[in-house]
Amino acid sequence: MRFLPTGIIAVLLVAGPAQAAPVTASLGVVKAAMADAGFTVTEDTTPDGYHELQSVMGNDKFWVSLQACSDNGTGCDAVEFEAAFKGDNAITAARINQWNAENRYGTAYIDEDGDAHIKMETDLAPAGMPADLFRHQLRIWGTLILSFENFLNRR
């Protein structure tokens, strides 16, 4: 009877990343996943009483909110990342359209105060997103927010 050498057994036993739990649309779970990816995250409550997360990318603040929730605020299916930049009514819909036509993942819009927003929704239904894929989403978001700020500054 032949057996595998002890060294190969050791490699087999330690090979492969740990199967981290999927990221679901829960503020605590999302906060932990963002912190694990290196973000500094705080919890906040909006004037309407909704709980959300706040963080920063470079000098840009952004917030993360749960979306597609049931009426009692539970059973959410997605998160939305969003950042806003003061526009002083100098940003046009045509310029924002240029961003949306040329870029992926994020969506830009101007609000009623003339401020420019960049947002990205991440679908976490029905059973969450694998942690590695969510971490990639965070990298995409980080790149988006900085790229959008550069775009706005290149008027």
Place this chain on the structure above:
Amino acid sequence: MRFLCLAAAITAIIAPTAASAQRIIAAPAEIELRLKAAGMDAVEQTDGAGDPALAASWNDENFIVFFYGCSGHRDCRSIQFHYVGADGTPFDADAANTWNSIVMFGRASLDKSGRPTLDMDVDLDGEGAPPSLFADEIDKWKMLLDGFISANAKAAAEQRAGS
């Protein structure tokens, strides 16, 4: 007896890997199958850059699935659902802005010809997305596409009625 224990241990290590292999990556044949399973039509093509693409349709409306992050026109890492409407509609930059301020997941814009366009990006990096999550993405695209076309049709009808 020791050989059986070793075989069991190796099986236990391999099993999680098999489960993770069930995730959906940006492979054209796989995506085509998933779209068809969801009631869509889909045919594999190649885009202008030589990367894979799918010519697809839902509710008699045509759209394209582009593949991005490809290496040598394969091993792609994400896809984009892309719909372009007819020109000559009242959909303008302000309408696109309103849509984008309200609607989640889909991104509206005007293309260089002024045609209303709807995009939805799906990240399938690394080992990809679980089948249930990808199925949910397809459902979202269906709702977005139906809603976008319906909104544009309504706006066009209102414009005709007012003229």
